Amino acid sequence: MEKEKFIDGAAECGGSALGAVAGVGISAAIAGPTGVVVGALFSTVIENTFKWAGEEIKTRCLSKVESKKMNAVCQLAKERISEKLAAGECLRQDDFFNTEEGDRTSAEEILEGTLFAAQRENEEKKLPYLANLYANISFVEFISRPMANQLIKLASSVSYRQLVILSVIGKSQGGDCDIKLRNTAFRGFENYDGASIAAEIYDLYRSSLIISSDAILDAASFTPALLVMNGLGELLYKYMELYNMPIDKEGQEIIEFLTDRSPNPEKGKVVTGQLPIETRAEIEAMVERKTADIPQLRVRREMNSAGGETVTIG
Template identity: 30%
Template sequence: MKSKLRNLLLRFLPDTAQILGVGLGGYIGVATGEAMGAALGGVSGEVIGRVSKDLIERILSEKEKGRIEFIGYYSEIKIRKLLDSGSSVREDGFFENIDEISFADEIFEGVLIKAKNAYEEKKLPFIGNLFVNSVFSSISTDDIHQILNLSDQLSYNQLVLINIIQSKIAGFMKIAEMSEVKITDDKIGLYYNLIELQTKGVILDIHNEGDLAITGDRTVDFKGCALTRLGERIYKVLSLNEIPLEDIERTMRIIT
């Protein structure tokens, strides 16, 4: 069973790019060598024919093609690394066809669509992580769909804030010793990002009955700020621990 799933998975991503006219073999060849590129480019499969049939009937801009190309390449490399390191793909029916389509088909199509429309291209790796992690994690398909739908509603800066709150690196940046953070003009964007995260049920204040502790003069208490269960799932499924340090430091400078 594991061998069958592995073979299916290794067919999965290359065919997506072929059907979309992106040419996965070409850009993998550039990145990793002609031999590997040629091998992947020649792979034939049926799964992605169902996933991408609708997409190929649309006219994609060069940027949209580039985003889809990136997701194909990024996901392929990450999945291969995890398989080669001994990680096991899920065996709960995720890849099995129901009415000629599998949950894997649905999720991957959703990821492609979100990636195509992602004008904040820094979000692309994390959108790709959603599919990669869904392949190896037992997270329910309902949770995956919920996070996928939220992925284009959350800005990249909000993803950075989720990382900061979950990993509690604010303590390292000395914010743990502060009881308040003043929100001045240069911090107004961060303030509204926090409000939106709270409204969407991603963060809460454990010391203020769940509501983010914000006073009338727009003072935010970060000490009790935490992720909800939804926020924790977003952090895990999108692998937000991989947010670049420079982006975290940039946000921390605004906070402090």
């Protein structure tokens, strides 16, 4: 199949994230077809940027699936830009859309990064949020070229479920919805589902997209109510428009996990992970005391697989 057909001929996509733009290729998006793009007239700089992207992509060999994903993000980004222009917002007035001699514009570079993030993305539900990110970057002057590349890289690296986690934490942090995160710490999980979600949260914490007023030493011990978005996490939340993310099945699972809505939250839990400070202090005091009221006290310390210390008291 010719390369152009990968770009210009998107197949039917059913009910996936691509469904809204099924049958619309990169070239069609550049031309601005009626009935698809809201508002027929874009500024010349936007049209030139998307035209450049379309011509560049045509030189690459893509699979049908890759083509469809890139088509979707290209089209959705144009629609979101059109909506913002129609609402009276102005494109950034710095050099984002301007080029120096022998160089391409920042707008072209960031669009290419966004589209090729879409090409590699296996979770189609992330595609609208990648499109939102590019569209919003086109309006926000304080997001420099390096920062924009960093945001695209971060958005590409996190999972859809991690975006849902950011959405839930952000909505709770803003107080705009009835989501009250539990204020008691986890001490382990009764099943792999909980452990898997906790690992996603811990990964966001290690990436500094979220922070906690209490240090989180491993994935098995943290207090949801103490989690807040940090710097770049806030930027992803705002400019990927995660505040508009609907509560789907995964969203409901995250909400139940991070709140006290899950049934029997403490029943059958296996205590794993880092002990709270007060418990560790009590153990240390017991070890040091060696008083007559605990004549048979035996304490054994071992390094565990999580990199912490397991203390066995007998």
